[in-house]
Amino acid sequence: MERSEEILAHWFGEEPDDWAAPADRHPLWFGGGPQVDEDLRRRFATDVERARAGALDAWKATPRGRLALLILLDQLPRNLFRGTPEAFASDPAALALALEGIDRGDDRALRPIERTFAYLPLEHAEDRGIQARGVACFEALLAEAPERVRKTYESFLDYAVRHRVIVDRFGRFPHRNAILGRKSTPEEEAFLREPGSSF
Structure with a gap:
């Protein structure tokens, strides 16, 4: 098995349902924690x-190779470098890769659950226009979702909207400020005291 496929196999498991978000993957995708990391x-x-370092750029020649590269640049740094600036250091590269893939239609060649991760770099962007585009991607995905998984894809869209609302309001994610050495505004400080203000 090619290395890119090994990465995808570990990330997505062996779920035969193209739409399913298997419960056994949730700790990996959304939980984190010292053991997972x-x-x-x-x-x-x-x-x-x-x-x-760009040594795997050849992977982007195929939709699934591009997805594996996105996992390495967007998702895994959040685990490997949790709580440090390095967690976000490859976000610009991941975003460029994701946007190029969407423009090429690579996302349409992926399973629906895989498309979710092709769109997450947009959700992670501190840019209002990119946030709007990310929400549109998740809206399109939900519109196609069969009834049995609608709640899951509604949740994905809800998270995308919540990210957009924060960036629309502040132009950035205030919960990253301390990690990135940025000074929070008084409004951001008040926001950060609210429950559920970070992701």
Whole structure:
């Protein structure tokens, strides 16, 4: 199995339903924590380094290769470098890769659950226009979703909208300020005291 496919197999598991978001993947995708982070570091730290250095750019020639590269540049750094500026350092590269893939129609060649991760770099962007485009991608995905998974894809859209609302309001994610050494405005400080203000 090619390395890109090994990464995707680990990330998505062996769920036969193209739309399903398997419960056993949720801790990996959304939970984090020291054990998950350490396991991912052990398995994929070298791949993340190579992706960041451009050594895996050939993967973007195929939709699934591009997706594996997006996982390495957008998702895994949030685990490997949690709580440090490095967690966000490859976001610009991931965003450029994601936008290029969407413009090429690569996302349409992926399974629906995989498309979710092709769109997350847009959700992570501190840019109002990109946020709007990301929400539109999740709206389109929900519009296609069969009834059995609608709640899951409604949740994905809800998270995208919540991210957009924050960036629309502040132009950035205030919960990143401390990590990135940015000074918070008084309005941001008040927002950060609200429950559920960070992701």
